[in-house]
Amino acid sequence: MALALQTFATVKDANAALKAVGTRYLGGGTLVVRAANEGDVSVSSLVRSTDPAQSAIAVAGGKARIGASVTMAAIARHPGLAILAKAARAVGGPAIRNMATVGGNLFAPAPYGDFAVALLALDATVGTEDGELPIETFLPGRDGSRAIVTSVSFTLPKADGFRFLKVSRVKPKSVSVLSIAAILEQAADGTVSSARIALGCMADRPMRARAAERALKGKSLDQNGIAAALTAASEGIAPITDPIASAWYRAEVLPVHLGRLLLT
């Protein structure tokens, strides 16, 4: 392995170094160092920034800002982010969670990216030195992105408004067959007034289930009310195939698990 690491105190300097060919940012290294260990020669050098802002969590006034270098373990134990602890704990085993960063998760190809699925449902904003971008715009362009992600920001959902489910084959931990995150708001009569649903493993990166979201509007969260949404959930999906599950299997079980999530 021929890797060289450059460490910078500021994101600005690290961004400048990242412009060099063959250079990637080092988050927790769980994917990028693994790639190097496996002989991926497209990465010859790594840069990182030790700027404390990259590791900061700020929760105030119903909003959260998480620095890109914050680990899944740090999110899971932060009292202000308790609502997201389940999604953070869905990422790997304990050692992986101590290393895996939120920034790195945004770039993780399916079957990874479980926390990014949660961020997509949260309609998070992805911050770089050049400004902020909706996660929905960021994800499709991530492969060509050459800027260091500095943070993710979002409005905290209401205590019972966020639902997250990761389905895996080997318990308690293995990679996702699929993951689903949903933010649901209900009117006084219990019908769904707004819904945002994000899916993992249903494409090469997290995607929104827009047709299912539309089909839920105005419906109640019972077997009849969600039926149309479950049918619509498959619209536009192109699930991945890997040793855990085929695309066919993933597509078959999506409505089952979405149904369970919506009815809990």
Added chain:
Amino acid sequence: MAKVPVQFTLNGSEKAEFIDSGTTLLNALRDKIGDTSPKGGCHQGTCGACSVIIDGELRLSCLTLAETCNGTTITTTSGLSESGVLHPLQRAFLDTFATQCGFCTPGMIMAAKVLLDHTPNPSRDEVVEALSGNICRCTGYEPIIQAVLTAARANSQNAA
């Protein structure tokens, strides 16, 4: 390849080395420093055999670059016994037949140690969760889980 200085505390002793930039902590420990207790199983983060404790947190040394450990405190399995007396976890792994080939054992013990450091009396589920990043191909997991529970009991009896 540029050499970079790295300093950390390993099992209570100060280490200062010049290593090739980009060297993993696993390789630095095994090849440079001579601590072969962390094992290289997969080098992909999936087996947990290389697990070490860095500043109190469980980490995979195969995916950690040594130079990012500057100034940290690192514990490996070889640092657990004191004056020739095995750590309760090591003792329990032997006594409950939780070790066959032993390749996974150091990583299992590191994962279990972090658990017991924070949760001295874990439930079985907590043990399973704590070991969920570690793969054993020999014993099956039951003897390992029993070993950790046994060590926890031994610890709480000592403390009582």
